[in-house]
Amino acid sequence: MKPRLISYKLCPFSHRVAIVLQHKDVEHEIEYIDYDNPPAWFLELSPSKKVPILQVDGDAISESSVINEYLDQVYPNKMHPDDPVALAKNRIWIQHGGQCTVNVLHLAAKGTETEFFGTLEELRKNLDQVEPAIQGKPFFNGEVFSLVDATYAPMLQRLGFLDEILPGILDEKRHPKTIAWKDVLVAHPAVQKSSIPKMRELYRKLLWKKHGYLSGFLDKSN
Numbered sequence: 001m002k003p004r005l006i007s008y009k010l011c012p013f014s015h016r017v018a019i020v021l022q023h024k025d026v027e028h029e030i031e032y033i034d035y036d037n038p039p040a041w042f043l044e045l046s047p048s049k050k051v052p053i054l055q056v057d058g059d060a061i062s063e064s065s066v067i068n069e070y071l072d073q074v075y076p077n078k079m080h081p082d083d084p085v086a087l088a089k090n091r092i093w094i095q096h097g098g099q100c101t102v103n104v105l106h107l108a109a110k111g112t113e114t115e116f117f118g119t120l121e122e123l124r125k126n127l128d129q130v131e132p133a134i135q136g137k138p139f140f141n142g143e144v145f146s147l148v149d150a151t152y153a154p155m156l157q158r159l160g161f162l163d164e165i166l167p168g169i170l171d172e173k174r175h176p177k178t179i180a181w182k183d184v185l186v187a188h189p190a191v192q193k194s195s196i197p198k199m200r201e202l203y204r205k206l207l208w209k210k211h212g213y214l215s216g217f218l219d220k221s222n
């Protein structure tokens with residue numbers, strides 16, 4: 001049976017898994033469910049009621065970082081480093097990426113200017129930690145596209161969309177390596193192929209629907 005990814009269309013955590021499936025060229029299916037009205041079979045399948053879920057041979061695996069480690073173990077084209085210390089450090093960065101991703105999800109939804117800039121500073125402090133660890137030649141660890149790259153790519157891609165709406169969200173002076181890394185990641189074939197059609201447009205529609213602080217800037221950007 002082909003692995004089957006259960007996802008919401010714009011979920012950055014599910015996108016991480018879609019990137020790994022693409023990068024490893026794994027034949028797979030994706031089922032997008034409705035965030036506002038998840039089907040009963042999904043609620044039974046997902047202990048946390050969250051996506052992503054990967055269905056494999058009658059089993060269901062949850063948590064994007066766990067799913068990606070599973071895929072890396074089972075399919076060729078290794079994305080995790082072999083060296084145990086490098087591996088441990090990569091796992092720590094992957095964990096940290098969860099916090100950054102939550103920050104970006106909150107940025108898209110925060111209602112007031114104060115809430116928005118408070119969350120932005122939280123994200124920037126989290127990125128302060130990542131910035132010196134990026135090797136950027138061209139990827140996080142150097143030449144090999146890793147699970148850390150797949151983990152941060154959806155968050156950085158969405159942050160790029162937000163920066164188009166309110167320029168300066170990405171701070172060139174504070175995070176130059178992160179921004180260069182983002183540019184490499186969004187152009188990567190696995191990230192491109194795993195991004196849903198009209199992604200930028202749908203993301204902007206979602207911002208509009210959320211009616212947060214940023215939605216007030218949508219008209220002024222294209």
Ligand SMILES: N[C@@H](CCC(=O)N[C@@H](CS)C(=O)NCC(=O)O)C(=O)O
Pocket residue numbers: 008010011012013014048049050051052062063064065098
């Ligand atoms: N730690 C989880 C986070 C997954 C997550 O928060 N998914 C969101 C969608 S992007 C979700 O399903 N939210 C629904 C809910 O919280 O009920 C992972 O990495 O897989």
